[in-house]
Amino acid sequence: MTQPQNDTNQLPDDLIENLIRSLEHTEEEECTCDDVYAVVDQYAEAEFRGEDVQRLMPLVKQHMELCHNCCEEYEALLDILEKNDPT
Numbered sequence: 872m873t874q875p876q877n878d879t880n881q882l883p884d885d886l887i888e889n890l891i892r893s894l895e896h897t898e899e900e901e902c903t904c905d906d907v908y909a910v911v912d913q914y915a916e917a918e919f920r921g922e923d924v925q926r927l928m929p930l931v932k933q934h935m936e937l938c939h940n941c942c943e944e945y946e947a948l949l950d951i952l953e954k955n956d957p958t
């Protein structure tokens with residue numbers, strides 16, 4: 872696994888791993904809107920950094936495709952990240 876070395880606004884890897892683990896534990900259940908709202912900012916940041924969100928948070932990704940509200944929230948966050956990006 873390659874690690875991006877820019878450390879602007881990076882989430883610690885162990886936080887992401889905990890997140891993945893907590894999502895994996897609820898694999899038999901559908902991801903709820905509350906679950907997605909809890910991680911949507913981290914999801915948007917991961918997506919923004921070009922990480923493989925499909926692999927990192929498959930349930931969130933899946934929920935995003937099904938739930939218009941959560942998808943809008945995510946797109947709004949991504950929009951903010953893009954506007955704040957100095958490059």
Ligand SMILES: [Zn+2]
Nearest residue numbers: 903904938941
């Ligand atoms: Zn939702």
